Amino acid sequence: MGTPNHGRAGHRAARGRGAAPSADARDAFLFEAPRAPVLLPPWSLRADAFEGACTQCGECVDACPTHVLKLAARAVEVDFADGECTFCGACVAACPEPAFDVAAHAASAPPWNVVARVDETCLARLGVACQSCGEACEAHAIRFRPRAGSVPEPRVDATLCTGCGACVRVCPASAIEVRPRSAEGVRA
Ligand code: SF4
Numbered sequence: 001m002g003t004p005n006h007g008r009a010g011h012r013a014a015r016g017r018g019a020a021p022s023a024d025a026r027d028a029f030l031f032e033a034p035r036a037p038v039l040l041p042p043w044s045l046r047a048d049a050f051e052g053a054c055t056q057c058g059e060c061v062d063a064c065p066t067h068v069l070k071l072a073a074r075a076v077e078v079d080f081a082d083g084e085c086t087f088c089g090a091c092v093a094a095c096p097e098p099a100f101d102v103a104a105h106a107a108s109a110p111p112w113n114v115v116a117r118v119d120e121t122c123l124a125r126l127g128v129a130c131q132s133c134g135e136a137c138e139a140h141a142i143r144f145r146p147r148a149g150s151v152p153e154p155r156v157d158a159t160l161c162t163g164c165g166a167c168v169r170v171c172p173a174s175a176i177e178v179r180p181r182s183a184e185g186v187r188a
């Protein structure tokens, strides 16, 4: 079992500024700071149940062939920095705890309710020609809308996006995130 990797969100939260705060100030910061939304593994239970069941044994992390699962502060989360989810189900099969909806996986039910979002740092939105995300999307969920006087900009078709994350790491501007479509699965 490896040392927990807190992922990009965790690293962001852990980053400090200036002098080290007192213990009281640290506690206040930890109490007041909102937790960034995280993406739980496919077929995982809802956040509270998943975190309650996950022992952070790391079996799913080791089993994932594309290395998109990371041990995090409370359980396991998805990080598309190194790859995409192929929905192979190896994580579900490897988990010794009741952290996943095994029946849903067996029935090939949708693995999660997530979608890719392109933010304002997208190069194309800023007028620089780029279609890297669209070229990476096997689901053809990213379409480029022509714009008068500028380059086409990407739009994600939420009905086609599987949340695989293939578009995330190819974006030169780190402008894409895959996040839950609703409040479900989001740690508020
Ligand atoms: S379904 Fe497969 S590729 Fe996706 S997170 Fe689980 S083990 Fe990794």
Ligand code: SF4
Pocket (backbone or CB within 6 Å): 053, 054, 055, 056, 057, 058, 059, 060, 061, 075, 076, 094, 095, 096, 097, 099
């Ligand atoms: S295999 Fe299950 S219990 Fe172990 S880290 Fe993954 S989700 Fe948690």
Ligand code: SF4
Pocket (backbone or CB within 6 Å): 115, 116, 136, 137, 138, 139, 140, 141, 142, 156, 160, 161, 162, 163, 164, 165, 166, 167, 168, 178
């Ligand atoms: S997450 Fe996957 S399916 Fe969705 S837009 Fe990105 S590459 Fe396409």
